[in-house]
Amino acid sequence: MLQNPASKYRAFPPVRLVDRTWPDAVISQPPVWCSVDLRDGNQALIEPMDIARKMRMFEQLVAIGFKEIEVGFPSASQVEFDFMRKLIEENRIPDDVTVQVLTQAREPLVRRTFEALAGVPRAIVHLYNATAPVMRQVVLNMSEDEIVELACSNAQLFKDIAADYPETDWTFQYSPEMYSDTELAFSKRVIDAVTAVWQPTPEKKCIINLPTTVEHSTPNLFADMVEWTHRHIERRDSIVLSVHPHNDRGTGTATAELALMAGADRLEGCLFGNGERTGNLDVVNVALNMYIQGVHPGLDFSQIDDIRATVEYCNQLPVHPRHPYVGDLVYTSFSGSHQDAIKKAFSARQEGDIWDMPYLPIDPKDLGRSYEAVIRVNSQSGKGGIAYLLESEYGLQLPRRLQIEFSQVVQREMDASGKELTALDLWNLFQREYGIDSARTPQYRLSGASGTVAISGEFCVDGEMRSLSGEGTGPIDAFVGALAEASGRSIRVLDYAEHAVSAGANAQAAAYVELRVDDTHVVYGVGMDANIVSASISAIVSGLARAPRTQMEAVAAV
Numbered sequence: 001m002l003q004n005p006a007s008k009y010r011a012f013p014p015v016r017l018v019d020r021t022w023p024d025a026v027i028s029q030p031p032v033w034c035s036v037d038l039r040d041g042n043q044a045l046i047e048p049m050d051i052a053r054k055m056r057m058f059e060q061l062v063a064i065g066f067k068e069i070e071v072g073f074p075s076a077s078q079v080e081f082d083f084m085r086k087l088i089e090e091n092r093i094p095d096d097v098t099v100q101v102l103t104q105a106r107e108p109l110v111r112r113t114f115e116a117l118a119g120v121p122r123a124i125v126h127l128y129n130a131t132a133p134v135m136r137q138v139v140l141n142m143s144e145d146e147i148v149e150l151a152c153s154n155a156q157l158f159k160d161i162a163a164d165y166p167e168t169d170w171t172f173q174y175s176p177e178m179y180s181d182t183e184l185a186f187s188k189r190v191i192d193a194v195t196a197v198w199q200p201t202p203e204k205k206c207i208i209n210l211p212t213t214v215e216h217s218t219p220n221l222f223a224d225m226v227e228w229t230h231r232h233i234e235r236r237d238s239i240v241l242s243v244h245p246h247n248d249r250g251t252g253t254a255t256a257e258l259a260l261m262a263g264a265d266r267l268e269g270c271l272f273g274n275g276e277r278t279g280n281l282d283v284v285n286v287a288l289n290m291y292i293q294g295v296h297p298g299l300d301f302s303q304i305d306d307i308r309a310t311v312e313y314c315n316q317l318p319v320h321p322r323h324p325y326v327g328d329l330v331y332t333s334f335s336g337s338h339q340d341a342i343k344k345a346f347s348a349r350q351e352g353d354i355w356d357m358p359y360l361p362i363d364p365k366d367l368g369r370s371y372e373a374v375i376r377v378n379s380q381s382g383k384g385g386i387a388y389l390l391e392s393e394y395g396l397q398l399p400r401r402l403q404i405e406f407s408q409v410v411q412r413e414m415d416a417s418g419k420e421l422t423a424l425d426l427w428n429l430f431q432r433e434y435g436i437d438s439a440r441t442p443q444y445r446l447s448g449a450s451g452t453v454a455i456s457g458e459f460c461v462d463g464e465m466r467s468l469s470g471e472g473t474g475p476i477d478a479f480v481g482a483l484a485e486a487s488g489r490s491i492r493v494l495d496y497a498e499h500a501v502s503a504g505a506n507a508q509a510a511a512y513v514e515l516r517v518d519d520t521h522v523v524y525g526v527g528m529d530a531n532i533v534s535a536s537i538s539a540i541v542s543g544l545a546r547a548p549r550t551q552m553e554a555v556a557a558v
């Protein structure tokens with residue numbers, strides 16, 4: 001890289017629009033959406049779509065709800081031409097959808113384009129020519145006057161050819177290609193000249209489309225350009241003002257949103273931002289940004305993963321796991337503090353509440369995604385995430401101090417393996433750690449009267465089944481007394497919790513006891529059983545088994 005990039009790159013000149021209004025505008029309604037997946041997206045593919053893939057994409061776009069779809073560049077190739085013919089001849093265009101096609105401002109290409117459209121009920125025919133200085137001087141070698149003449153003569157050709165097909169409802173669209181790099185006054189001159197030819201009316205508008213063919217400036221400067229154009233072009237009430245952002249600086253979405261605030265009525269872009277170089281505007285991104293502000297975009301992404309699968313198939317390109325709204329990982333938190341906040345917010349949330357979820361801007365369920373992947377556990381995770389997974393997948397509501405204790409067990413496991421742990425891995429680790437997988441169902445009898453309970457039966461002590469009996473104020477108290485005597489250890493119950501198990505764990509009750517053993521160890525034990533007293537007894541056995549004996553205690557016990 002250069003020490004002084006200014007020796008090679010120039011700063012984008014600001015627009016002196018001192019009375020700009022767009023910064024205070026609020027997006028409160030969706031724009032007219034136009035998908036260009038089948039044209040700008042398609043022309044950027046390693047292998048452009050064949051007719052079958054184009055048809056699949058077209059049907060997907062219709063299903064999403066696009067009413068304007070640029071289906072191709074019919075003069076570019078036989079596939080493009082034939083696809084247009086197939087749509088028309090097989091009557092594949094729904095009554096509420098208008099197809100759009102693009103052509104360069106070159107007579108043979110314009111004629112071939114109209115030929116492809118013969119018999120279409122309605123269509124947008126899209127004309128473009130480059131207007132930026134570098135294109136005028138280096139590529140086309142034309143003066144400003146010649147560029148205006150090129151645009152106008154082809155605009156006139158549109159009118160003339162369209163007159164030969166009176167049965168079609170035509171809409172004309174013009175793009176000054178590289179508008180974002182063109183002097184504003186010159187763009188206005190070309191646009192006004194083209195609309196002077198077309199003579200649109202408020203009842204029969206034309207579309208003027210402003211592309212950031214290559215994105216060079218910050219989105220606020222583009223917004224200034226759009227607002228300037230919006231306020232200065234002639235026949236504005238007879239024009240649908242459209243923008244066509246690309247994403248070279250990674251700010252295509254912001255460019256589109258600020259352009260809408262600056263006066264644009266219509267957006268062109270592709271699903272998940274496919275398109276030339278870094279892509280076209282990601283229309284899904286903009287639409288769902290509206291949705292999470294409470295504005296329905298008029299497009300349906302309620303099965304976003306199915307849409308992604310179609311797009312990946314048609315484009316033969318993967319969608320990145322971190323792509324906004326759709327990537328595999330975008331609803332997943334690995335880090336402890338995020339997981340803790342999400343778990344608490346899910347618990348606090350009531351049906352019908354406004355969505356106010358830390359770290360989740362949208363409810364994944366609205367897009368057909370589940371909560372399953374919201375929390376995943378790796379070495380960056382904490383107790384909140386672990387507890388969330390055990391609760392959501394296995395119905396366990398671990399008391400807070402047990403969460404802390406078990407998270408240290410998980411952390412040790414994670415440090416050893418360095419791998420992510422799934423909910424099933426956590427459940428297996430939990431069962432192993434608390435002896436749930438190896439617990440034997442206690443066999444016992446309870447009896448008693450006037451505040452005293454007696455228990456007797458076969459219980460597991462230090463891995464062996466032994467006959468125990470004892471008395472206490474309740475079954476737990478009675479069992480703790482019997483167990484303390486049999487094991488020779490002092491046992492005090494510090495905390496006790498139980499609940500019915502709602503999901504997954506294959507037992508109806510879970511009991512958690514926090515024990516102080518030998519006045520030296522504080523440990524949790526967990527028991528699960530169909531019967532709550534049995535679950536509690538198993539929890540005490542589990543806790544005692546987890547409290548290590550010191551060497552002195554072990555010798556004394558022998």
Ligand SMILES: CC(=O)SCCNC(=O)CCNC(=O)[C@H](O)C(C)(C)COP(=O)(O)OP(=O)(O)OC[C@H]1O[C@@H](n2cnc3c(N)ncnc32)[C@H](O)[C@@H]1OP(=O)(O)O
Nearest residue numbers: 040043073075076077104105106128129130139140177213
């Ligand atoms: C920003 C955008 O995405 S615009 C859309 C771009 N999309 C595409 O290009 C995909 C489809 N394109 C194609 O299939 C082909 O490029 C075609 C059929 C349009 C044209 O093909 P070709 O005639 O072989 O020309 P080529 O692709 O090399 O285009 C460059 C030529 O077009 C000329 N050109 C570009 N625009 C115009 C215009 N409006 N009028 C006259 N000539 C033009 C260039 O000056 C250059 O001419 P040169 O070869 O004499 O120097």
Ligand SMILES: CC(C)C(=O)C(=O)O
Nearest residue numbers: 128175177178211213
């Ligand atoms: C033809 C125009 C709209 C285009 O695709 C671009 O400039 O990116």
